[in-house]
Amino acid sequence: MHNCYAQFRKTFELASVPGEAPLHITADQSYRLYVNNRFVCRGPARGFQSRWPYDEVDVQPFLRMGKNVIAIRAHNPGFSNFQYLSQGFAGLLLGARWGEAMIVTDASWKTRRQSGVTKDTVPTSMQLFCQEHIDLRIESQNWADVDFDDSAWAASPAAFAWNAMPWYDLQERQIPLLQEKLVTPQKLVGVSSGVCAKDYRSTRDVTLVRSSEGLKHEAATGSAPLQPLRVPADGPCRFRSYLIDFEKTVVGNLTMEVRGCAGGEIVDTLHTETMDPATLEPHLVIPTHCRMAFGSRMICREGENRHTFYHPFGFRYLVVTVRDASAPLEIDVKLNWIGYPLERKGKFTSSDAGLEAIWDMCAWTQQCCSLDAYVDTPWREQAQWWGDARVQAWNTFHLNGDARLFRRGISGIAAQTAPNGLTYGHAPTMAHNCILPDFTLIWMITLWDYHWQTGSLEPFQSHQDVIAKALGYFAGQTDPKTGLVSQDPRYWLFLDWTEIFKEGYPTVLNLWLLIALGKLAALHRLCGTPDLAEPLEQWAENLGIALRLLINEEGLICDGRTFAGEVVKSTSVHSQTLAILSALDPDNDRARVELSLLPCIRDEMQPVASPSAYWITYVFSVLAQRGHGADVLDAIKKRWTPMVAHGTTWENFSPRVGDESHSHAWSAHPLFHLMQIVGGIFQTAPEWKQIRFAPLFHGQHGEAAVPSPLGLIASRWRRKGSQVEVELSLPPGVEAEVELPGIGLDHVSGSQTWTVCQPETRSAPKKRSGR
Numbered sequence: 201m202h203n204c205y206a207q208f209r210k211t212f213e214l215a216s217v218p219g220e221a222p223l224h225i226t227a228d229q230s231y232r233l234y235v236n237n238r239f240v241c242r243g244p245a246r247g248f249q250s251r252w253p254y255d256e257v258d259v260q261p262f263l264r265m266g267k268n269v270i271a272i273r274a275h276n277p278g279f280s281n282f283q284y285l286s287q288g289f290a291g292l293l294l295g296a297r298w299g300e301a302m303i304v305t306d307a308s309w310k311t312r313r314q315s316g317v318t319k320d321t322v323p324t325s326m327q328l329f330c331q332e333h334i335d336l337r338i339e340s341q342n343w344a345d346v347d348f349d350d351s352a353w354a355a356s357p358a359a360f361a362w363n364a365m366p367w368y369d370l371q372e373r374q375i376p377l378l379q380e381k382l383v384t385p386q387k388l389v390g391v392s393s394g395v396c397a398k399d400y401r402s403t404r405d406v407t408l409v410r411s412s413e414g415l416k417h418e419a420a421t422g423s424a425p426l427q428p429l430r431v432p433a434d435g436p437c438r439f440r441s442y443l444i445d446f447e448k449t450v451v452g453n454l455t456m457e458v459r460g461c462a463g464g465e466i467v468d469t470l471h472t473e474t475m476d477p478a479t480l481e482p483h484l485v486i487p488t489h490c491r492m493a494f495g496s497r498m499i500c501r502e503g504e505n506r507h508t509f510y511h512p513f514g515f516r517y518l519v520v521t522v523r524d525a526s527a528p529l530e531i532d533v534k535l536n537w538i539g540y541p542l543e544r545k546g547k548f549t550s551s552d553a554g555l556e557a558i559w560d561m562c563a564w565t566q567q568c569c570s571l572d573a574y575v576d577t578p579w580r581e582q583a584q585w586w587g588d589a590r591v592q593a594w595n596t597f598h599l600n601g602d603a604r605l606f607r608r609g610i611s612g613i614a615a616q617t618a619p620n621g622l623t624y625g626h627a628p629t630m631a632h633n634c635i636l637p638d639f640t641l642i643w644m645i646t647l648w649d650y651h652w653q654t655g656s657l658e659p660f661q662s663h664q665d666v667i668a669k670a671l672g673y674f675a676g677q678t679d680p681k682t683g684l685v686s687q688d689p690r691y692w693l694f695l696d697w698t699e700i701f702k703e704g705y706p707t708v709l710n711l712w713l714l715i716a717l718g719k720l721a722a723l724h725r726l727c728g729t730p731d732l733a734e735p736l737e738q739w740a741e742n743l744g745i746a747l748r749l750l751i752n753e754e755g756l757i758c759d760g761r762t763f764a765g766e767v768v769k770s771t772s773v774h775s776q777t778l779a780i781l782s783a784l785d786p787d788n789d790r791a792r793v794e795l796s797l798l799p800c801i802r803d804e805m806q807p808v809a810s811p812s813a814y815w816i817t818y819v820f821s822v823l824a825q826r827g828h829g830a831d832v833l834d835a836i837k838k839r840w841t842p843m844v845a846h847g848t849t850w851e852n853f854s855p856r857v858g859d860e861s862h863s864h865a866w867s868a869h870p871l872f873h874l875m876q877i878v879g880g881i882f883q884t885a886p887e888w889k890q891i892r893f894a895p896l897f898h899g900q901h902g903e904a905a906v907p908s909p910l911g912l913i914a915s916r917w918r919r920k921g922s923q924v925e926v927e928l929s930l931p932p933g934v935e936a937e938v939e940l941p942g943i944g945l946d947h948v949s950g951s952q953t954w955t956v957c958q959p960e961t962r963s964a965p966k967k968r969s970g971r
Contacts, residue, residue: 879904
């Protein structure tokens, strides 16, 4: 079953087309559904076989009176990766009832395993599925047509009874189907040609072959449109290569249409994130840890060929390589773009065009990383890392307000745990080396985040068993002498991509635990279970006592203790930030801000453990809430402006091309920081029932809108001489605490306007407490 593709068909008659035609469908691992040769949807969302997810879709627009056909192409990798756990079986399940018409997957269906797809191709990365190499001389191009002759196909055996393992139960999708649309490439930037590498016809890896031939291109000339590519007849054992730029990262799978084929021509694809603008050489590093090999192959039949590749990639640059062309060809390239339906209900504008460009880039990055789960990057692994997902949820709440993807992810992480209760860093996954104790604590804290956004306690109440078992692990890791939790060498203690202290009893790990205990206790009290809150509060109090012993004479907290009990003298920005967020000892917060956080983001010091592009969001949050928004804006402009030209935010501030991601939503957090600072909208109560309104008048005008569960919260301001005209619009049920220059503290609701005196300056509102 390794890298197995299968096709299914069911023909049926309809006396009339129903007004609605709900159809329920799932497959393990995935499917692409066609009705009357029209693509309908793909699915299901990632999940676990014990409660395998299914989809519901209304296929009424695709039906017609008389003869109809449902056609499905399905795939099973036969192995596990970073989004799928193989259970050794594959299956398709479909059911629909429209009046008297009923369609179910039974022995009346026709099916075949695709023999024209090469099974032993390499995985496209360590974390993903195999390259697709398909020979269209063997495969039927019109297999999804109503009148296709499937008499040679086998009847489908009804091999499994209901609830047979491994599919014991089914689960509704819980999130919308992905949006899909055809996108045309933007620009042909380079061409090249040459002699094909040895064994190019039998390769398992089209990217390795293409790399060995040299990836440099000559600049494309002329102003002719990209489509179609007009390929000359270079003859056998030669290739012609085309470098296409989509001008920003896109996510989806390609459809290739090739005309004029004699038969046997090979069309290979290679997908990369970056290229060298001087040599027009796409960056493909071989080898890397994740061994990226994003490519596909189709071998053409005589005449016209059309094929849609199955698996989606995230990329910006596409190399189309045509081999063995014995006659001139025409090739149309289309991208079937996919994404979670993340409509931009939120808004940000500024007279600072640089900030607007950063916000738009962050919003697009968040879209690229929102699929059937929050993924770290659509390029390298498409995995649901939960530290990343927390930041992506904050982005989504400000951009769109939809909490469903976050809620589904909370359940997904809870569904895969180690025997001692620790959650995996991402799930579903086969990566047992990706159990991160700090991400387990962040998972607990996201139960509070969900309540903070929606007002709902349901996830917290639903996952009590997982919480209790995970807390048991941390209790067992607590040293009775120091009162601190120790690093566990069996697991990956991430904390951040930096040289932070991680051995012994790390302060950052213990501060995450302190925050988690506080949030869990607060949730218990909101649920009316104070008896369950009290032991957590006592634990937090004891942990706080142990941590306060690490505070030095300057008021900074040291980074932990060694296993020998000695205090580690370093005082990282991470430790100071979490000490503030945990309210460990507020009297020293000012020292932490002035001696650590501000010098770091102002680049007045270069700490050994410098916060990454991901982790710095916590630093920004602390500073913005305490009136240092101007410094945060300066830091954002300096660090994120270099990313704008690429179109998506990067894994870190200086990623290695071809190795580290240039489309990483864990660094897209300026999206909400800009809306908070310039728009002045800071949430201060669950469900956005209360906000603090304190805009920073950066530039000449600014505007923000946040789609809260109660309605759109919108702010706008504009300078007129030495005065600033300010507007705030609140939906019913939302109250604002207003802080504006020269105006006393005010509490308002509804729509309000003010005119304040404010010379153009970089001053910011004074410190106020926040979440």
